[in-house]
Amino acid sequence: MTKDNFASQQRMRLQPDDGLGPTSDIGSRLRALYGAVQEEGVPDQLLDLLEKLDNAERAQTKQTSQGGD
Amino acid sequence: MATETPSFKREMLSTLPSLRAFAVSLTGKHDKADDLVQDTVMKAWAKQSSFEMGTNIKAWLFTILRNEFYSQMRKRGREVQDSDGAFTERLSVHPSQYGAMDLEDFKKALAELPDDQREAIILIGASGFSYEEAAEICDCAVGTMKSRVSRARSRLQDMLKVSGESDYGPDALSTQVTTTNHSF
Numbered sequence: 001m002t003k004d005n006f007a008s009q010q011r012m013r014l015q016p017d018d019g020l021g022p023t024s025d026i027g028s029r030l031r032a033l034y035g036a037v038q039e040e041g042v043p044d045q046l047l048d049l050l051e052k053l054d055n056a057e058r059a060q061t062k063q064t065s066q067g068g069d
Numbered sequence: 070m071a072t073e074t075p076s077f078k079r080e081m082l083s084t085l086p087s088l089r090a091f092a093v094s095l096t097g098k099h100d101k102a103d104d105l106v107q108d109t110v111m112k113a114w115a116k117q118s119s120f121e122m123g124t125n126i127k128a129w130l131f132t133i134l135r136n137e138f139y140s141q142m143r144k145r146g147r148e149v150q151d152s153d154g155a156f157t158e159r160l161s162v163h164p165s166q167y168g169a170m171d172l173e174d175f176k177k178a179l180a181e182l183p184d185d186q187r188e189a190i191i192l193i194g195a196s197g198f199s200y201e202e203a204a205e206i207c208d209c210a211v212g213t214m215k216s217r218v219s220r221a222r223s224r225l226q227d228m229l230k231v232s233g234e235s236d237y238g239p240d241a242l243s244t245q246v247t248t249t250n251h252s253f
Binding site: 020024025026027029030031032033034037038039040041042043045046047049050053054 | 094195196
């Protein structure tokens with residue numbers, strides 16, 4: 001099985017791949033690296049920041065609409 | 070609460086993991102990448118009135134992040150450029166489908182690309198943008214984007230071919246011999 005895998009990898013290398021699609025060696029390595037960072041998740045400080053920005057905006061909107069009454 | 074209409078915040082949240090991965094690829098450092106994403110989030114929030122809901126928020130955020138990165142780099146001079154670029158730091162989640170050495174070689178090859186080629190191949194190959202979107206993000210012509218990607222791809226292919234040949238054991242070698250030994 002490893003042999004088959006290797007053979008198909010070799011075939012891929014020998015064929016100049018025009019794109020970065022699913023059969024592309026380089027494309028799949030790029031996505032593996034990129035995906036590894038994505039899977040780390042978003043740090044709490046960033047989520048907190050978004051939360052604060054959103055809350056501040058809501059509070060302001062509320063204030064404005066109450067002020068209009 | 071759960072049926073809330075898609076908000077700007079929610080749209081942003083869904084893009085953050087990819088935006089952060091792009092930031093890591095630009096800065097090469099996780100702490101700097103997180104600072105950059107944070108600056109981007111604040112910038113984007115401040116100018117959210119210029120964003121039209123339902124249009125491509127991902128491309129919009131990537132554009133802001135990239136502009137922010139290069140403007141900070143210009144301000145700080147060479148200091149930011151001391152990083153090796155790309156995913157040079159150890160990743161906490163290791164992509165399981167590749168051997169550690171295999172990806173180490175790939176990271177090194179990626180780091181050796183010129184900045185414009187590296188960002189081009191990442192935007193197209195990993196972030197999932199079209200050539201048109203990537204060209205808009207990088208403020209260049211679509212043809213320029215295509216040629217950057219193609220140059221990046223062939224350079225990576227060359228570098229990996231050179232470093233990869235010695236990595237395979239005798240098994241691999243014999244496979245190669247048996248499949249290619251039909252020249253006469």
